[in-house]
Amino acid sequence: MPRGFQSVRLLALLLALPALYGCMTVREEVEPLRETTLTVARSGDEVTLSWIGVRGMYYTVMHAEAMGARARWKILPDAVNIPAIASGEPIIVHDRVPARQPRYYRLVQDRKPLVP
Numbered sequence: 427m428p429r430g431f432q433s434v435r436l437l438a439l440l441l442a443l444p445a446l447y448g449c450m451t452v453r454e455e456v457e458p459l460r461e462t463t464l465t466v467a468r469s470g471d472e473v474t475l476s477w478i479g480v481r482g483m484y485y486t487v488m489h490a491e492a493m494g495a496r497a498r499w500k501i502l503p504d505a506v507n508i509p510a511i512a513s514g515e516p517i518i519v520h521d522r523v524p525a526r527q528p529r530y531y532r533l534v535q536d537r538k539p540l541v542p
Contacts, residue, residue: 464533473521475531479510486534487519493530502531507539 464487467474475487487505490497505519523529534540 471522471525473523475519476516479515479517481510481513483510483535484539486540488532490530
């Protein structure tokens with residue numbers, strides 16, 4: 427058999443393998459995290475954010491200047507990977523924003539620290 431023909435057969439076999447075995451779907455069961463309510467209070471240029479922590483969880487606050495699909499969420503510098511020491515204890519974070527400037531917040535929680 428000519429050498430070029432063997433390499434074509436090998437290439438055809440390699441291309442056919444995914445078709446023969448199909449795609450595998452990997453399913454991972456993820457335990458839902460506890461629902462957490464972020465409370466935001468504003469007085470002038472002082473914003474106070476608070477929530478009830480769950481022991482073993484890490485929290486990061488993000489902010490954006492606008493809402494919607496094109497919003498650019500950024501990490502609030504003093505609110506990254508805040509560990510909850512005890513369940514049921516409030517966690518409080520402060521932010522300073524000019525009084526007329528809108529700012530939106532979101533709270534990210536996970537069992538491991540967020541890698542910014």
